Amino acid sequence: MIDEKEDLTLTFKALSHPIRREILDFLKEGPKTTGFLSEQFENISRYAVMKHLSLLEDAELVIVRREGRIRENYLNAVPLQQIYDRWMNQYQSNIASSMLNLKSKLERENETMEKNSLKHDSFQIEQKITIHAPVAKVFDSLTKDINKWWAYRLCGDDSTLSFDPTLGGKFIETNSDNNAALWGTVNYIEAPYEIRLQGLLGMKGAVNSSYTFKLEGDRDSTTLTLSHDAVGLLDPEWKNAHEGGWEELLGKFLKAYVEEGKKYQEVGE
Incomplete structure (x- = not known):
């Protein structure tokens, strides 16, 4: 290990x-x-x-x-982000991160954005992270416990996330006002080693987006590889936003939850 x-x-x-x-x-x-x-x-x-x-x-x-x-x-910028989180974040309180992430992008996105700001394009994101836990535990945390570490929300801070890790299963967000968002639909699964989803992850419009989690390792350590592909009418900033978002979600929040049992609200406190 x-x-x-x-x-x-x-x-x-x-x-x-x-x-x-x-x-x-x-x-x-x-x-x-x-x-x-x-x-x-x-x-x-x-x-x-x-x-x-x-x-x-x-x-x-x-x-x-x-x-x-x-x-x-x-x-794969995840290890760099982890160094930053360990040595830099503890000396900064209210200073905004220089790296765009998914949450900040979704919060800033203008609902009246003109269509001509989009262009037909594609992007591919590859990231890898090592988590010190068995594959089965990481897979269960990734799916069944997702509400405890997935920090980004589309339906408000009081919403709940659920993930059904079966073929055709939904990764959805709901809140008490019956608002809901679909983050992804499972189209392939080989538990606990691989799961693939189709989902826009906050993007809008004519976009085809899919993401895959692959897990390999032993009883002490798991290597989690993320692959995210998108094609269609894209905002030029979406790739950077999703790269930063995945780095934070997997390299910070998921890792802290699996290794230390911390929910996303407790990370960095």
Whole structure:
């Protein structure tokens, strides 16, 4: 089992080299192939770049998707957010986070936003987090206990979330005024290792959005991988908003709930 100190050691080691930091800067702009990244460094070999990528992958700062011989590398900012939460948030009280997140975006979104502010586009988000608990416990927390750690609400702070982890099951939010919101519908499940949903997650209009949770590990530790894809008429800010939202939901609130038993209202207190 890798404890939190070892996780942080890997993260700091990965960030210690300027080439690895530069690789992360490239990945901030979107996923890049290993070939593309190798071409950006004239004075080092492809093998050296791959060694740097391997260290970033070990620290979970990079997620790799392989299709045939092509290797796509994605930035996973969750470990960076955890460092920020540990050392920065405790020294800040009412200072707003510089990273857009899903909650702030939903709160700011203007209901009268003109249609011409949207454009046909797509985005893909890949994130990975390690939680120190068995797969079954993480899966149950992810689904059955979602009301205790999912901090974002569409129907007001007094609303309740429920998640039915069965094929066709609904992830819904309701409140005492009979208002309701559908966050997602399950279209594939292999409990406790994978669950896929279709859902807009606060986006509106002509958008097709799906997200997947994959879990793997042992009795002491679980690696949770999120994949979120969206295509349609999108606001240019939605990708950044959802990236920040997922980082906070999974890397902060879900992790704290599973490992420490803290509800989202108690995190950071």
